[in-house]
Amino acid sequence: MNIQELHARLVADADREGLLDVAYRTVDTPVGSLLLAATDKGLVRVAFDSSGHDAALTQLAEAVSPRVLAAPKRLDPVAHQLDEYFAGRRTTFDVPLDLRLATGFRLAVIEHLPAIQYGRTETYAQVATAAGSPKAVRAVGTACAMNPVPVVVPCHRVIRSDGSYGQYAGGVEAKHTLLAMEAA
Amino acid sequence: MAISRFVGTRRLRGVRPFEEIVVEYGPMVLRVCRAVLGPVDADDAWSETFLSALRAYPDLPADANVEAWLVTIAHRKALDGWRAGKRRPLAVAEVPERATADEWRGDVWDAVAELPHKQRLAVAYHHLAGLSYREIAAITGGTEAAARRAAADGMKRLRATVEEKV
Numbered sequence: 193m194n195i196q197e198l199h200a201r202l203v204a205d206a207d208r209e210g211l212l213d214v215a216y217r218t219v220d221t222p223v224g225s226l227l228l229a230a231t232d233k234g235l236v237r238v239a240f241d242s243s244g245h246d247a248a249l250t251q252l253a254e255a256v257s258p259r260v261l262a263a264p265k266r267l268d269p270v271a272h273q274l275d276e277y278f279a280g281r282r283t284t285f286d287v288p289l290d291l292r293l294a295t296g297f298r299l300a301v302i303e304h305l306p307a308i309q310y311g312r313t314e315t316y317a318q319v320a321t322a323a324g325s326p327k328a329v330r331a332v333g334t335a336c337a338m339n340p341v342p343v344v345v346p347c348h349r350v351i352r353s354d355g356s357y358g359q360y361a362g363g364v365e366a367k368h369t370l371l372a373m374e375a376a
Numbered sequence: 377m378a379i380s381r382f383v384g385t386r387r388l389r390g391v392r393p394f395e396e397i398v399v400e401y402g403p404m405v406l407r408v409c410r411a412v413l414g415p416v417d418a419d420d421a422w423s424e425t426f427l428s429a430l431r432a433y434p435d436l437p438a439d440a441n442v443e444a445w446l447v448t449i450a451h452r453k454a455l456d457g458w459r460a461g462k463r464r465p466l467a468v469a470e471v472p473e474r475a476t477a478d479e480w481r482g483d484v485w486d487a488v489a490e491l492p493h494k495q496r497l498a499v500a501y502h503h504l505a506g507l508s509y510r511e512i513a514a515i516t517g518g519t520e521a522a523a524r525r526a527a528a529d530g531m532k533r534l535r536a537t538v539e540e541k542v
Contacts, residue, residue: 193419195402198426202398205427214393253391258434260393 203263213257217264218245219271221278222373223366226343228267228274231256234288235270238341240362255293270344277343280373283310285344293340300324301335308349311374315353337361343370394433397442398426404505405446411488411500412454421457425450444511447501451515487537494518495530502527 193201206212214236216229227245229237229252236256239248253260264271269287276282284306294302300323307322308314314322316332323332336347342361348370352358360367405425409418428449436445488496494516501512502523512523 195406198402198406198419198422199398201423202426202430205423206430209427209431211427211430216395249393249395250390253393258391258394259430261395261398261430 199262203261203265206259206261207263207266211259212261212263212266213259214252215261215263215266216249216252217262217267217271219267219274221274221343223343223362223369226274228270229260230266230270231290231292233290233292235267235341235344236290236293238343240342240366242363242366243361251293274343278373280376287344289341289345291340294335294338297323297325297328297331298335298338301332302339302341302345302347305336305339305345305347305349308346310346313349313351313371316350316358317353319350333359349374391438394430397429397433397446401442401446402426404443405450407504408447408500409450409454410485411504412450412497413457414489415485417457421450421453424453428453441511443505444507444515447505447507447511448515451497451501484534484538487534490537491530491533494526495533498523498526499530499534503531 203212203215207215210232212232214229214231216227216237218225218227220226224241225245226241227237227239227248228235229239229248237248237252239245249260270285273282273285273287277285291299291302301319304319304322316329316336317326319336320326320328320332323335325331332350336350337359339345339347339361342348348360348362348367350358351371357364357367357371402422406418406422409421409425412418413421425446429446432449436442488499491499497516498512501507501515502509507515509520509523509527512527513520516523
């Protein structure tokens, strides 16, 4: 066997033995290469190229488990749904999520975001109210910026009350691309 | 196994995803397995080594000597095989005809296979894995000086064999 075949066998063995704590792959999209990572519970991380895939993998190794392997199969369903989403054929994602990288108020914000429908937006203030802390507008900004699973959990649908886009983990350009695509 | 033994002098860095370990050291461990066990059993030994390493990896200190740790595991996997009679120390007749494209130079590997067991281990662990003689002695038993001598004798014999064939 060559080293690629041995790697594939290692991934299969690890999965069978319950040692594949974090599986990952990348997908090419209109907003650049996305890193997708999943635990056995669900999708745990989506990372933009601009913020560094290596940094995201190191974060996973430290915060979840160092047993991290390139293992595309576990990510096949979400990769397929992302393809459909970027082709305009899908408006919601239906994959299990593992939100362990978000806690407290940040988790409350992340859990509210899927309620913002495709093609719609909410302001940071509206999200603060929905998450139970009307005054925590800035904290909503932080929670969105640190969303562990952007695109799939749509933090890009949160904008400023003056209608401007505000910050985005994947850069303002990516946020504009996503909102323009959803508005079309 | 006492993982603390592998705390070395390597520079401290953050937690590395296991994938990086496979990519960085996988080819080296495969060469070592091939040299020690031959190409037939090398695949299984490599797979068992990395599965075992993956299991233990969360407990490995960040500054551990990863090469020595992996070679120690590979050595034990080979030893288990020999003890169980599952794998014999390599016989030349088992080396199959392999495409040279797979970095497999038949003549050199044949010559490695013909080395006495201790010399083959010392050559593989020092020249393929880059371990120090002290680390090799800790893995195979015996003294640092004996490991150094075995590697030197092995290399001498290898050169003679390969030159003879050329």
